[in-house]
Each structure stands twice: as C-alpha cells, then as structure tokens.
C-alpha cells in the first residue's frame with residue numbers, strides 16, 4: 001500500500017485544525033491536515049461561518065507565534081471593554097450595567113475580534129505558503145491503526161504514518177470515537193442566532209452582553225464598512241424562540257432585534273443571514289490515547305459566553321506544542337503531560353460558563369433579581385473584579 005510519512009496528521013480543518021496546522025508547521029514539524037469539506041473562505045457563500053471570534057490576549061500570542069498575527073491584525077477589531085447589562089425587570093430595558101475595562105489590568109485590549117470565514121481564508125493562505133504543511137480536502141481521516149512508535153491513518157486510499165494524530169474534528173469527532181474516548185454532554189434546550197448588524201451609534205470597542213431571559217444577547221465590535229458602524233451578534237434563546245426568530249421576515253426581525261438590544265447601539269439593522277447554532281456543553285473523558293491528542297471542540301464544547309470556546313482551543317494547541325520542548329512528540333510522556341496541563345483549566349471553564357449560562361437563562365422574576373444583585377456585588381469589589389478579568393483572559 002502506498003504510504004506517506006509525516007510528523008503530525010490533524011483530523012479536521014475547522015478554525016482550530018487550520019490554526020494548529022500553522023502553529024506546528026511554523027515550529028518545524030511536517031503537518032498534514034485533513035477535512036472532508038474545503039474551508040469556506042467567501043463571506044457571500046451561503047454556507048459561510050458568520051460568527052466572529054474574539055481572540056483574547058493569550059490566543060493572540062499563539063497566533064503571533066504561529067506567524068499569523070501580522071496578516072490577521074489588519075482585519076481585527078480591538079475590544080477594550082466587556083460590558084454586562086441586566087434587562088431582567090418587568091420592562092425590556094437596561095436596569096444595571098457593569099463595565100470591565102482592559103486598562104484596569106493591562107495596557108492592551110482584552111481581545112481582537114475577527115469574522116470566522118475571513119479567518120478560514122487567511123489560514124488557508126498561510127498553509128499554502130508553508131512548505132512543510134498540507135491541507136487535504138474532500139477526504140476524511142478514516143481507519144486508524146495505533147502503534148507504539150507511530151499511528152497509521154487512512155485518508156482515502158492513502159496511508160499516512162505519523163508520530164502524532166491530533167483530533168480537531170469537532171464536537172462529533174470520529175477519531176475520538178475510533179480511539180474509544182467517551183464524552184459527557186449537557187443540553188440546555190437553547191440555540192444561538194449568529195448574524196451581523198449595522199447600527200447608528202458607534203460601538204466604541206465595547207462588547208456588551210445583555211441578560212434578560214432565554215440566554216444572553218451579545219454584541220461584538222466589527223470594523224465599520226461603507227461608512228456604517230457594524231457589530232456581530234450572538235442571540236441565545238430557547239430553541240423554539242430562536243427558530244421562530246430565524247424564520248421572521250426581515251422587517252419583523254428588525255423590530256424584535258431593536259426591542260432585545262434595548263437601543264444600546266442606536267437603531268440596529270440586520271446585515272447578513274441568520275445562522276442557527278445548537279448550544280451544548282461537552283467534555284471528553286480523556287484528552288489522549290496512544291499517539292493521539294484531542295484539542296478544541298473535539299475535546300470540549302461550551303456555550304458562547306465570555307469568548308472562551310476557541311480561546312480554550314488555542315490554549316490546548318499552545319500547551320501541546322510547548323511540551324515538545326521537553327518531551328518527544330506524540331510520546332506517552334508528552335501526551336500525559338498535555339492532559340495534566342489542560343484538564344483543570346478545561347473543567348474550570350466548563351463549570352464557570354455552565355453556571356453563567358444557567359443564570360442568564362433565568363425565567364422567574366425572583367431569579368432575575370438575584371442575578372442583578374450578584375452582578376452588582378461582583379462588580380463593586382475592585383480586587384474581585386480584576387481577578388475575574390484576569391481569569392477570563394486565562395491567567
């Protein structure tokens with residue numbers, strides 16, 4: 001059988017898999033990334049991922065080490081303030097606001113926001129320019145045979161022999177299942193609508209999360225376009241409400257949108273399609289098997305609150321890569337050290353985001369009032385506020 005030898009095979013060419021390909025190739029490893037679907041790199045394609053990702057400071061550093069930041073920075077919108085707003089009273093209006101300013105803990109912004117389809121485009125371009133990286137699309141990473149010194153991975157009718165197979169093939173990872181790693185899943189009966197809007201007031205580099213019922217409504221700053229202010233929106237709701245909102249005609253949707261946004265950015269107008277994402281939390285029981293490491297959504301899924309999801313994924317790949325300084329790539333010692341380095345941080349963030357999401361979903365007025373008191377208490381204490389901001393950044 002024809003075979004190829006490479007240091008690393010990455011199963012999955014989502015944003016995590018593509019970024020990991022660049023990061024490991026930039027560090028000198030030969031990398032083959034495999035995905036059945038070619039990444040969608042045009043924002044007008046009906047299947048384009050319209051979400052945006054706010055890269056927190058540590059994730060930006062990972063992108064910088066992977067040689068990607070110089071190219072990405074020009075498209076990124078800095079995020080200076082995270083604002084939590086409570087609109088859980090009887091009227092749909094803001095009754096309390098808590099600001100978390102990056103300047104309290106750092107001389108840099110919290111994060112830099114980039115749209116996902118644009119990220120895919122830039123990552124694919126970067127891989128094309130790396131001589132030791134390749135992206136194979138139209139094929140899955142199929143049958144895996146594990147050996148102590150290498151894993152054999154079938155890609156179509158070709159065999160790839162690698163020192164490390166990385167599972168970055170998403171929440172329903174087939175390589176994870178093939179390696180016999182179970183997952184624990186939490187369901188919330190929620191979905192998120194993702195779309196972009198134009199608005200009449202500038203966002204001033206503030207990302208706002210408005211809490212009422214059903215889940216948070218979050219605005220994330222985007223660069224202005226054609227003289228109009230723009231933001232991307234994640235609107236979480238019960239599954240039934242989210243589906244109904246997606247089906248509204250544009251005029252009716254704009255009315256609902258402006259009611260839910262409480263006018264924080266002036267008048268908002270829908271500027272793109274509305275994509276619907278089911279919300280779950282999920283955790284893999286282990287992060288490794290023989291010459292196999294799980295990263296990103298294949299390892300952990302959380303509701304989109306506090307810009308943690310992909311940032312955790314970048315922390316995974318940063319840790320897996322950094323540990324090759326002291327361990328042989330793909331060895332048992334390397335993968336055990338990786339699991340040890342990441343497990344408690346992943347557990348902490350899954351628990352924290354789960355608690356925040358349940359608080360944000362509160363239906364009863366009493367619970368909403370309790371949430372309001374919690375927000376005021378948490379924000380009023382300076383040291384606690386700063387410690388939360390640092391934890392949010394991954395400190």
Ligand SMILES: Cc1cc2nc3c(=O)[nH]c(=O)nc-3n(C[C@H](O)[C@H](O)[C@H](O)COP(=O)(O)OP(=O)(O)OC[C@H]3O[C@@H](n4cnc5c(N)ncnc54)[C@H](O)[C@@H]3O)c2cc1C
Nearest residue numbers: 012014015016054140141169170296297304307309310311
């Ligand atoms: C509404 C929403 C908003 C979000 N906002 C943020 C945010 O602001 N900040 C943040 O940090 N995170 C955010 N996240 C999380 C973030 O978007 C995800 O973590 C990220 O997109 C998932 O990337 P991934 O590469 O792990 O998985 P996916 O994007 O699911 O990619 C997996 C890839 O694997 C491929 N694949 C599947 N099976 C195989 C196989 N057998 N062989 C090869 N390939 C295979 C698939 O085709 C797919 O391309 C958000 C999530 C949601 C739902």
